[in-house]
Amino acid sequence: MDNRIVEFIRGLRAAGVRISLAESMDAMRAVDTLGITQKEIFRSSLRTTLIKESDDFAAFEQLFPLYFGSGGPPLQSALEDMSPEDQEMLQMALSALSGRMQQLLDWLSSGEGPTKEELEQMARQAGVEWANNPQEGRWVTRRMLQQMGFAHLEEQMQQLYEKLQEMGMSQEAIEKLMGVVEANQEALAEQVAHQVGQQIAEQRANRPDDLHGSDLMHKPLQSLTEEDANQLRKEVQRLVTQMRSRAALRRKRGNKGKFDSKGTIRANQKNGGVPIELKFKKKKLKPSLVLICDVSTSMRAVAEFMLRLTYELQDQVARARSFAFNSDMHEISVTLSGTRAADAVTKVLYDIPPGYYATDLGNSLNTFCKKHLDSVDGRTTIVILGDGRNNFNSPRIDLMKDLQRRA
Structure with a gap:
């Protein structure tokens, strides 16, 4: 769980949330104290320790379910309540379909959907590595669903319905099967969307400072969308924070100034030079x-x-x-x-x-x-x-x- 929290913090930073090392350690200690068994308490402990600005709540709420969610609702199995004869008829009817549609309807009827590895591979094929935000993530999700065959699912379900009727399956069993398939259709779509969102978040976390590698650096400012502009504003804020830190460090180093020999002699006359106190000329920078x-x-x-x-x-x-x-x-x-x-x-x-x-x-x-x-x-x-x-x-x-x- 510690590794997952670290990944979550990296994801928040990539989304523009400023989190210090001390705040990260506070989050770890809070989780150790309050535990992870109650999800709402776990969520509150992370939000309290990691989020300082109200503008960052949206990023937290978007990323938390991607890193700590269940991956979408589980699929139901329609086979459990079917007789062996009905299951055999269903398998025969599915075998008559094309490969892609057969696979999809097998997932939706059996309740055994694609594995995480299969979803990751399909997401890569749909171009998830080029997506950087939720809007582009929705586009990748639609492409994945099209690759699975969702665009032709309604037509294929009607054909399956008619085929099972011809084979002699009872109307009640067919209706129950179709109800489970429709419910699983929505659940699988949510699982796909969750997987895409998680992969995008992890990609962004792996390149939090790589603004030069993103499309933003190649777009004219006049052509930025509002979402692009908001992302660039966050980059400006992060740049400001870095510049402030460097300026403060430079001033701290410059406070000592150059060694002041005359000032040192004058200051140490009262105690005979034991112990000796060194004096420095402070250079006042007034840019x-x-x-x-x-x-x-x-x-x-x-x-x-x-x-x-x-x-x-x-x-x-x-x-x-x-x-x-x-x-x-x-x-x-x-x-x-x-x-x-x-x-x-x-x-x-x-x-x-x-x-x-x-x-x-x-x-x-x-x-x-x-x-x-x-x-x-x-x-x-x-x-x-x-x-x-x-x-x-x-x-x-x-x-x-x-x-x-x-x-």
Whole structure:
């Protein structure tokens, strides 16, 4: 069970849930204390220790049954209540069907469905390795059911019904058989869907950091679906977390600074240098950031992610000022300094309407230099996000060079 919990945690991380090593160990201890015999208590112990954000509940609820579920409802056997003569007639009728349909109806009538290994093989044949989300998983499930013969099942059941009547099976026995087959049809479809979902979850867990290997890295931002965009937002959040950790580590290492010989001598005069206390010069890093972001029609999808990244990281520098432009420059620092990231970005994009063929970088830079040049000095890094499309207006390269010299 410990290995399964570890796999589950990997699956959650792959879905964008941030889980630390300490939280993973808390989950293990909770399970050891509360046990696994009562499923609801087991589920609650994992959810309480692993989930911190309300936005992550959906991922937990989606993945928990895939890792700890029963694999779908079991199939029933129609043979148990059939006489030996009826069973023989059924086998003769099934043998007259084609290989694929014979196999499917044999599964549905006997209650002995495909093994886990057979389901895994059929899922691979249906292309499960190319699926990355539930929507694509439903497509793989439909392909698997088609491979099994579900598309022709109703027609074949009618033929089986008529064949058994001709062979002399009682109407009651036939009706009972058909009822079990229909119930097993739904149960097998659920088992297939569960298997596909589990394989997709395990695949994602095996490549949690492989964003470069996914289709997202090869799609234009403008063509992302809402589900793709949500996945990319989670990647941005994870990137922010990594950058924050690295920045904190760099500051911690930099706190010692360079050895201060004069300060060391002065500090140790009072005790004659025994014991000696070393002093270091602390170097104060005060980086400053200025973001200038094109939010025209052609840049909207890209700008959203840049603004979101800026919102999350602006507290890591001494000073951050943000500007957005289409036909003219607007400061958006106040908007990005409050409320939630999603709300702040939405407000910025709403307050500055895109327009058509309205982008004017030169005019925007002119406004920036007139009103906001005080935001740029020797400690300032300027980041300009744009696509170079300026609708034949002057880009004011001279102003760009002035900013480059000043920053």
